[in-house]
Every structure is written in structure tokens, then in C-alpha cells.
Amino acid sequence: MYIHEITKPDGRNLTLYSRRPIARNIGPSLLSAPSEGINPHLRWHPLRGEWVAYAAYRQGRTFLPPPEYNPFAPSADPRNPTELPTGDYDIAVFDNRFPTLTSAAHNPPQSIVVTRPAKGHCEVVVFTQDPQGSLGGLPLDHIELLLQVWGHRTEMLSAAKQVQYVLPFENRGVEVGVTLHHPHGQIYGYPMVPPVPQRINDNEIAHFGTTGRPLLQDLIAAELAHGERVIYQGNHAIAFVPAWARYPYEVWIAPVEAAPYLSALRSEQREDLARALKTVLLKYDKLWQRPFPYLMAWYQAPTDKRPHPESHLHAEFYPPYRTRDKLKYLAGTELAAGLFANDTLPEDTARELRSVEVIF
């Protein structure tokens, strides 16, 4: 992995990654963030017991611009500035122009509830220079590079002392609110362990305390023994519709053997994870012969410098469709109660996805 770090004229970080050496003369890109008004804050929700982030300036962010105004397309034209410079590289990571969390946050407003600056990091990860591409369409070694990039970003962000948790994710498709179609994802570096990863880690710690084994590793062994819901099985990685899927067509991807962080993966694990990821993405797109929208999130251990033998890195996919033409809406029971109602059986969606053949 080759890395080239650049500081943009507005002070934001830009890091280029490549499978090949990167020319050192690639300069910064020219699109600038608003110079003021970026000052998000957090407020404490006393009844749910969780933080809420307020970033009112995000209302003005870029929303489905026409193709000739793609801020993620590399540009060397000062009349048409974008986020990325031209040059030979594979993946670019830079600070979000409209961050929900930023190290620059300061002086939160007083309120009747506890407030604090919304410290942290919001990064954009552009997967490829090709605006028409897709993550699943990239070559295996490009996807492997992305797994390395996510690992590197996790290390870089956890070195910043405010960051307690690093979440790489991709929102794909207008159905999940994507504002730009150029293949990209995001990374949030949180100043706390957010509620969902905290609950996951609590359950992992409890199981490890009882059994001495990582919880998800035991569950994966059970999925492999059962077999019916497995979508991809390699020597080091697995993709499966979990027996406890909350969304129709939900899929999880994980190394078979627990690892706490993307940066902790051995090369053979990373290689097989890339194969599992590409398999799932191609199956999704082939299922209904069209780009399949989803939210993909990579769960890791908290970045608190403590060992996490209980933690098992994995990706979860939440697709918004429950059938080819019907969306699954999150409504009363999901959003208000927190009990998900799944109108499909994991065994049935797994059968569908298993039957989709992909070759690469």
C-alpha cells in the first residue's frame, strides 16, 4: 500500500492510497470548505441516555448534483474545482466538507440538558476515480486495498485522543439518502463509543467472560455447522444471512477467526474478506438485475487502547427493500419500540442469495 498525504489549502487532510507508487508532485485539490460556521455540538438525550449531534449547516450540503458537477471527480481545472486532484492513485480519503463531528468543534451552546462540542472526525472515502463504477465491480486487489485503507484510517483516527470508536460505512442508493453517486463511503470517528457498538461490545464481553471465546466466533461456527444461511465460505472469511437478521436480505461478512480491528487482519484474512465482500456485492446486484441499495457498516472494537480479545470485526448490510418493488419502512415498532419486525425468514433470503451465481 502506497500513501501520499496532502493538506488542502483550507486545512483539511487528503490522503491518497494506491497499489502502485504515487507521484510525489500530486498537489492538493482546490475545492474549499466553508471557512466558518462549522461548529457542531452534542446534547444529551436524558430519556434514551444517548448523545444527539447538531450540525445545522449541513442543510446546505451538496444534493445529487448533475454529472458535470461531481465534486469527487478528479479535476485540475481551477474553474471547476473538486475534492480530488488528477493523478495515478486508487483511493482517496479526505475530511468531509460538512462534518457532523470535527476536531474544530468548540463552545457548545448552553441548554437545559448537558452539551459538549461535537469533537471527532468525519471522513469521505472515494473508492475509485471512476464515477460510474461500484465497489463490487472493482478488482479484488483494489477491494483488498480498501480494507487496508479502512484499517489505516482506524489507526490514524484512534491516534487522535478524542476518538473512542471508528465506523467505516457506505450508504448506497437514493433509497438510503445518497447525495452523490460517485462510489464512496464514509468514516466516522466518534468521541464516545456510540450506543449500538457499546451494546455489541457489552454482549461480547459477557460471553467472553463466561466462555473465554468471542461471541461472534461461536455464532459463525454455528452458522458454518448449520450451513443453510451461508452465502460465501472461504478458508478465512464467511458471508451469511444471520439467523437473527433484522432486515430482509441482511448479510454479515466476517473473518472466521476473531480480529478486533481492520488493522489487525492478517493478509490472508484480508484477501479472503475481499473475496467475500465482492461475492456479496455481485450477488446483490445480480439478484434483481439492478444496483442493489444498502447500508454497509463495519463494526470494530472500541479504540480505547485496551486489548479486545472478545471483539470480532464484521460488516453488516441493511438493504432497504423487502421485495423487488417494496421498501421496508422502519416505523412504529422499529423506531419507537426498538423491536424489529422482519417480513422475511433468513433461511428464505439466504436461499435466494445462494442461488445467484457470480463469477470473477
Next chain:
Amino acid sequence: MYIHEITKPDGRNLTLYSRRPIARNIGPSLLSAPSEGINPHLRWHPLRGEWVAYAAYRQGRTFLPPPEYNPFAPSADPRNPTELPTGDYDIAVFDNRFPTLTSAAHNPPQSIVVTRPAKGHCEVVVFTQDPQGSLGGLPLDHIELLLQVWGHRTEMLSAAKQVQYVLPFENRGVEVGVTLHHPHGQIYGYPMVPPVPQRINDNEIAHFGTTGRPLLQDLIAAELAHGERVIYQGNHAIAFVPAWARYPYEVWIAPVEAAPYLSALRSEQREDLARALKTVLLKYDKLWQRPFPYLMAWYQAPTDKRPHPESHLHAEFYPPYRTRDKLKYLAGTELAAGLFANDTLPEDTARELRSVEVIF
């Protein structure tokens, strides 16, 4: 409140409610539920530590039928059977034809995770016989009746021993997945306290233990003292954009003095809550001069027969729009991490809603 209970030919319960005496000769309606295949189950999600409900037969449920085929329109025509009989009544409650939870659930499948029958109740509440109406358009005493009905259903469902929590809610608008436009809501009676109400109750118990006062009652006193976010203020009820709002245009409605259940409200509290509810609904619809979509949920105390002096009944509204023409999508940080990012400030949306004048 007048009540008339009927058993449908397929065994489902139907209860009619009215401000006036109900003729005893109103018969059952004729639409029947599928006679078999209704057998939902729950599976334990080991990482999140919560139950997930599986009800695969719900894929076939009614989806935006044309107006001439409205299953909630009263009908006495056996060639066009619907859920409701004709006659003079205001509100009807009946068992959902396609329940996610039902007392008939039995023999859950074996799985690699813990399973159990999805016991419980799913009821439909038809707010009015008028298919073109809306909750906010109903007369105040009709809305008061609805608050009484929700209270009565809470008592009836909590008398069933499997029900640990009763949640009345309304999904309004195609944006939140509504499948039928006739004004109606739902009530879920859960066989456990679901994750969100459990967290709320945990925080309420902690605050009560420290201060001897209900948490939300203290927060409401602070909102009233602050004033800026208050949308409606009566002698017994309040509507406000909470300082900790997660959604743009989120509004809460509550009695000023804590009460654990809708059935525990005194008549003057119920009367003022109806006025607060009507005010909020009319402001919502007038804001952008069109029906305003939302999820409305009424949080109560767990129905475990224990006293709940810490608990404070209230409604929360989650609107799907962040501006007049932009939806707020729940994506990476909300769904995967559980940290909500709100692109509006509660003070700003409260100002907008306060400036909308409504008269009734």
C-alpha cells in the same frame, strides 16, 4: 365513553367506541383473516441483545388499495366485505389481520439462537368512519375519546398476562410506509418491555432514585421555564420541541404532571392533552400547506402491575422531512452507530412551529 364488543366470525375481537350510546344490534363485519399460516416467532439477536420478530406471511398484506377497496370503510355489503360494520360509532379497534405478535403464536422453529413464540397483540385503531379525515381534523371531544380508547386498550391488553408493554402509535404518510390512507393507528402489546421503552424506564428509575421526582416532569419544568421551544402550553398539558430532539420538527406532548398510563389520566389532563394534540397536528399540516407525515408514538410505563411513580406518559413525533422537500434519511450514523445527527436546531424548528397560527 360507550363500548360495544363483538367477536368476528374468524374469532378476532372488534370493539366499537362512541361518545353516544351504541345500538346493540350492530353485527360483526365480514372480512376474514387468513385461517392459517399466522404463526410469528421471535429470535434472540445475540450481539444487540434484543428480540427480532419474524412474520413472513405479512409480505402479502394489503398495500395502498384503490379507494373503492378500503378495508376500513364501514360496509354492510357481503360482496364487498370490510373490517368495519355500518352503524353509529366513532372509533373502532380490532385485531390486525396480519399481526407481527399474536396470542395464537406457537411452536417456534429451532434455530442456532434462542427462539420463542411471538406472543402478544397487534390491534388496528380506526380513528373515524370518514376515509378522507385526519386525526387533527377531528373535534376535540372525538380526540379526547381516542385518548380514552388508548387507555382502555392499555388496560385490556395489560390484563392479558403475556403483555409487558403497550405502545399506541400512528404511521402517517406514504413517506413512513403507510399502506392504507383511512385515518388509523396501531397498538402493539409486547410480551417483553422492548429495548427503547426499557432504556427510557431505566433512566427514569435512576433519576427518581436520586431526586424522588419523575425525570420528564423535571425536564418539562425546565422547558416551561425556558419557554423558547414550547409549542402549546395549557394548565395540564404541554407540547414542545425537546432540547434533545433527534429528528427535525420532532415534537413531544405530555401532561405537565407525571402519569404512568393513558388510563391513569384525570379528565382535565385528558381534555388538555387533546387540545395539545390537535394544536400540534394542525400546526404540522399548516406548516407546508399539505398533510404532514410523521410517526407518533405514545410511551407509557411497563404493564407489570408494579407502581411506576418515575414514569411519565408522553407522545413523541418523528417527522421524516428535514426541509419542505428533503427527507431525513436514517443512515450510517443513526442506524449503525445509534448516534443521531440532526441538521436542524430544536430552537429553530420550534420557532417555525410557534409562528404557525391555528384556531379551533
